[in-house]
Amino acid sequence: MTTLLDLPIELEIKVLSELPARDIQRYRRVCKHLRDIIDEKSNANLLLQSAQAHSRAKISRKLAHVTDLAGVDFLEAFSRWLSRRAIWLVPESHQVINTAFCAHWAKQAMPESINATPEMEEVEFALQWFSDTLLTLHLDTWSDFSRHPTRVRPATIDEFMANALLGLPRSADEDMERLGITAQKLRQYGKEVLAKPDRLAASIVTQKSIPPDVMLSKRPLTTITSWLACRPNSDHDYVFQELRLNGLGDDKWLSTFLEIPEIPQTCNHLFAYCAGTDWTYRRLEEAEQGQALTELEKTAILEDIIFY
Structure with a gap:
């Protein structure tokens, strides 16, 4: 039976490029031969550009489904x-x-x-x-x-x-x-x-869906706001008690860094990009502070972004 390691390097790269970043990471950890291929800078784009493009397209579709409402x-x-x-x-x-x-x-x-x-x-x-x-x-x-x-x-x-x-x-x-x-x-x-x-x-519609619990559990990467209550301030005005969770840096930073579209300001911060895992949140937190990320890490992060 032919295995991945029996293939020419060009085919190995092609097969790896079709895998999710988490699988590429797993193969990298367990096989020195594949680790050498994956870590070779000249292979990075060939390996990861397809996965990154797929993740960006998926994020864009989810955002557009909610915010691109023309027609x-x-x-x-x-x-x-x-x-x-x-x-x-x-x-x-x-x-x-x-x-x-x-x-x-x-x-x-x-x-x-x-x-x-x-x-x-x-x-x-x-x-x-x-x-x-x-x-x-x-x-x-x-x-x-x-x-x-x-x-x-x-x-x-x-x-x-x-x-x-x-x-x-x-x-x-x-x-x-x-x-x-x-x-x-x-x-x-x-x-x-x-x-x-x-x-x-x-x-998520449970008692825990009442803010702020649901917001705190979603690891927001961009600014998200909620209103816990409103009180009459006058006959025609209300005062809202606002809970605001800021993202990493400003909202433009995340979109620029990951090359994903910004959430429109007209949404009034009711939606946010969130991290699916603590690992993703920590890596982006480090990146916002200036630490470089590998293309493999960035690919895994893109796969883990949630539009909430």
Whole structure:
């Protein structure tokens, strides 16, 4: 039987280049011959550029799925946004999530000519009201009644529709139609929610998903913020108690160092790049302080980056 070590060096390099960085590291540790090949600088690009490109493309796709919403239906975009971070159980955080989402989506959906105009502000307000109603309906449909016995679960699609339309100001009907939010699409959306109430609830939706616990456990590499509560400051204003976890250096540093796209500022730091392991976090911490990393280490780090 032919083994990897029986192949010409050119083929050995080609086979190794198809492996994940963690497997290359493992072979490097156990075989001196392969270690010599892997450590040879002239082989580094051939070995690792494919794996790095694959990881960068994967990270870019995950980010774009949530943030590149031009041409994406409002209800589909809303699902993408929430499914990435799950449905938060802290009611006070809804306004923060919805404000950021609606501003981000409307900026990409509306004509550039009306951005930063009073008309745009009216549309964003109507969208925020509507998305908050949808989020509440999701929670009412999905919620754990042992902890939230006062919630009223919509039993039928007609009840869902009636409640959802309460969140749609009459004056905004024309804007909603223009933005593709129709009764037909809303009815289909409601059917999906009723059929699978946890459709936007990621596996992290437990008591621990209440900030800050979930944020601290994710090893954030870029800035991430959360709002633990909000208190009325006046009739039309609220004060938010903000938890802010800063990343390594600034957010641009990580994107530049790893050659991955920045998370848009319009996301209001609701999402972050995180390290999947302590090893990755420590290596990037050392790199931010000026320590050089090998291409193999950088490849392993890219494979371990999580968009949360």
